[in-house]
Amino acid sequence: MELSDAALCLEKLGNPTRLEIVRLLVRSGPGGLAVGEIQKHVGIPASTLSHHISHLVGAGLIWQEREGRVLRCQPNFGLLDALVSLLLAECCTGVEIAAARR
Amino acid sequence: MELSDAALCLEKLGNPTRLEIVRLLVRSGPGGLAVGEIQKHVGIPASTLSHHISHLVGAGLIWQEREGRVLRCQPNFGLLDALVSLLLAECCTGVEIAAARR
DNA sequence: TAAATATTTCGATCATAATGGAACTATTCA
DNA sequence: TGAATAGTTCCATTATGATCGAAATATTTA
Numbered sequence: 209m210e211l212s213d214a215a216l217c218l219e220k221l222g223n224p225t226r227l228e229i230v231r232l233l234v235r236s237g238p239g240g241l242a243v244g245e246i247q248k249h250v251g252i253p254a255s256t257l258s259h260h261i262s263h264l265v266g267a268g269l270i271w272q273e274r275e276g277r278v279l280r281c282q283p284n285f286g287l288l289d290a291l292v293s294l295l296l297a298e299c300c301t302g303v304e305i306a307a308a309r310r
Numbered sequence: 311m312e313l314s315d316a317a318l319c320l321e322k323l324g325n326p327t328r329l330e331i332v333r334l335l336v337r338s339g340p341g342g343l344a345v346g347e348i349q350k351h352v353g354i355p356a357s358t359l360s361h362h363i364s365h366l367v368g369a370g371l372i373w374q375e376r377e378g379r380v381l382r383c384q385p386n387f388g389l390l391d392a393l394v395s396l397l398l399a400e401c402c403t404g405v406e407i408a409a410a411r412r
Numbered sequence: 413t414a415a416a417t418a419t420t421t422c423g424a425t426c427a428t429a430a431t432g433g434a435a436c437t438a439t440t441c442a
Numbered sequence: 443t444g445a446a447t448a449g450t451t452c453c454a455t456t457a458t459g460a461t462c463g464a465a466a467t468a469t470t471t472a
Contacts, residue, residue: 215323235400295323303343
């Protein structure tokens with residue numbers, strides 16, 4: 209995973225509303241939640257919510273599946289895991305310049 | 311950890327330069343890195359770097375310790391761990407509205 | 413105390429993000 | 443086909459973030 213992709217994801221998660229949406233989906237279990245169900249939880253105008261959701265979809269953090277009139281949203285666990293790994297990757301393995309200092 | 315605090319941290323980590331700084335520090339091992347050393351890695355003007363670092367310090371993601379003329383920076387592993395946990399917390403435990411659907 | 417080094421603060425500019433009402437599109441159902 | 447429901451896109455406004463040169467501050471060393 210590229211650093212710039214990771215930063216994009218983190219930036220998207222850095223908005224309180226979007227973080228709430230993703231956490232909601234992570235907890236939601238199989239099937240995820242419809243946009244309208246998410247709206248009941250976060251209580252913001254539909255257009256604002258739609259924008260936030262499209263940010264999340266664009267970053268790959270969630271995906272959607274249409275089921276009749278309803279758009280069901282689910283989290284991308286693989287990407288969330290990758291993100292978490294990248295954040296703590298190579299912990300304490302040393303950086304050249306730091307090594308040179310010793 | 312509050313959702314709004316987590317979002318603040320993620321927002322800070324969502325900038326590519328700041329993410330690079332934190333990852334650099336995570337890899338750096340005991341002692342961390344001086345601001346000047348970080349600058350050699352990221353290659354941006356001192357004033358810009360200083361702003362990014364103060365964002366990170368403000369969010370609690372890193373801390374600093376003066377050592378003579380040098381300001382040594384270190385990551386806050388505890389906060390990084392808390393962040394990671396929050397992101398995947400209560401995975402699939404279900405959300406009321408989703409449960410009601412079944 | 414003056415010069416050198418390390419880093420921050422100031423101040424201004426430019427770019428990007430968040431927000432939400434209104435109009436639009438897609439899908440179902442009578 | 444027309445009305446209802448679910449969600450998106452358009453558009454404009456307001457707010458926030460990124461950037462960096464120049465000047466300021468802190469610390470050491472000559």
